[in-house]
Amino acid sequence: MPVVLEGGCLCGKVRFTASQPPLRTFACHCTFCQRVTGTSFFAESIFPMDAVRFNDGELKRYEHVSEGSQKKVFVHFCPSCGTTVGLTFERWPDLRAISRGCYDDPNAVEVTSHIWTESAQTGVVLPAGIECFARARAQLGGQAEPATKHAMPVLARPA
Template identity: 80%
Template sequence: MPAVLEGGCLCGKVRFSASQPPLRTFACHCTFCQRMTGTSFYAESLFPMDAVRFNDGELRQYEHRSDGSHKKVFVHFCPSCGTTMGLTFERWPDVRAISRGCYDDPNAVELTSHIWTRSAQSGVALPADVDCFAMARATLDGRPEVALRHEAPVLARQESGR
């Protein structure tokens, strides 16, 4: 992985750099992320808040209340092209998510897990040997959930017998 991860929005007005590797990078299949992206899931990297710096390009914010935690989730996007640059969270004020698709090289960070697979769309395949969680990685009170790992890729809708 490069020493500094860089990226930006579709039109290039908003750029960012991350001074350290992400804490983790995962795909979220929750219905909020599906609607926010207009696609099957949202791939994001989590960083400590102070590890990511943005240029002087303008970011706007949309506020959403989580169905699960009832805490606010803030979607940060470029007002010129609409690219979702990332998220911040009322629940985790010291953490920032950056959209994996915004990296100059999205493959510089590996997906280490899939969350909310119980709401994954039909046709989505979950990879082998990657942690998969039916819901979040932890309960609302912070207890870790148990991951499911598949020996071979599996369709998400088959994983839970749907």
């Protein structure tokens, strides 16, 4: 398989390769993503499950039940250094998320939307010209939510 992207955890025991560019890369400001990363938001890429291959480094899995959907989200992390390498989802069994910060070159992918901006932290700025969603891109039933594009960078939440 071709190697389009590669990366790994902080200590280097977990390594992965992707055989295609991600389907999309976005920044999520939901409270789950804030807590699981320990920072302001989670920039993550979505891939078809079989497009990402891992080495044999141990990867542990933590199960979290999503408040919104009541479905499980699986956090995949390195037990040696604690890095969250990505997520998988009970709701979307054919997809996996990879943490943008784990790529050897995080700038090889472009963030094309910000979601759950209604729960963004103070001081976070939303860039101009990309799709921003107050909550998810779609409702639980699948109906698309409207996107906002800002003409200038704006604070996600007034200070």
